[in-house]
Amino acid sequence: MMQQTSMLLTGNHAAAWAARLARPQVVPVYPITPQTPILELLTDFHARGEMRAEILTPESEHSVLSACVPASLAGARVFTATASQGALLMHEVLHYASGARAPIVMANVNRTVASPWAFWPDQTDSLAQRDTGWLQFYVETAQETLDTVLHAFRLAEQVQLPAMVNLDAFYVSHALEPVQVPAQEAVDRYLPPYAPEHRLDPAVGSSWGNVVGQDMYYRHRQMIEDAMARAIPLAQEADREWAELSGRSHGVLERYRCDGAKAVVVTMGSMCGTAREAVDALRAAGEPVGLLKLRLFRPFPVQALRVALGAVPDVIVLDRNHSPGLGGILHQELKAALYGLQAPPRVHGLLAGVGGVNVSPEAMAAMVRTALAGAPRVESSWVR
Structure with a gap:
């Protein structure tokens, strides 16, 4: 087991520590609430000589990513953050x-x-980018944030x-918790230097972004x-190897008290912690409910x-996002994924926590009971 140091970190600072440990060579960033503490800690690391990277501060987020792409194509490991x-x-x-196949890692x-205008946790910002071709992870805690940034570098480069x-604003980004920060040598073993075979180099003579034909x-x-x-089995492999090093496994998805469950709650991000408490309360009342936490959303x-x-009678999807005219994004994607099963579960979609509305364990348990008492609706239902 590798050496680790316990620190009290927010999710934002855990992301910055992971970036430091990954040894990126180029870090373009632009401040935006509630991501700014990531930028601030990275610049502190840099100012103290603890992080050897080219930190760029362009004039906008569009320019940030426009700087990330060529740096990555030139063979640099690249990190950025936004919201x-x-x-x-x-x-x-x-x-x-x-499209340029640039393995940039970004904390959002x-x-x-x-x-x-509002500043509360809501996953619509990233889920609106689900068709852009980016791998997407959703994390529950500061510890998972640190671990997942390292997993993301490994997977992206593979x-x-x-x-x-x-990571959800404030519930994760600004909440302090004990985090096990791994030693640099262990991360170096897990994440070797990035050395792509194809890169922008006058000696190689490659180019990117040319006009192409239809075929x-x-x-x-x-x-x-x-x-x-390929990313799904590689993500599982990256998690297994990290578990051997650190003792922590997060999985592509996580099942909690699902054995014998007649209904399973499915959600992503910080609501998973609340859902565990709701599931415990429902189980204590004799109601066989479990939780499935989805960590990897793209690829689905x-x-x-x-x-x-497949063998669960009822599934209750909690979406902290809203696609106008569709409802909950995870609800609809999960229904499509389960389509064609011989005896598919009834899938109930609940818009819970949209806009950062707090959903207590008691409210969540009540939502589950109400959903199970009725027939599933095609559309997602608004709940408070």
């Missing part, structure tokens, strides 16, 4: 990064998107796709899909979800 409107401003370049602090690590574009998109398919682990939920 909310910053992620939306990057949208054009998010597509470019994945999930925050409401305007308008109206499949040559960028990765987004999403080449078609094949390029196929290759991105193939990379996504369809087969793992079908195995985990």
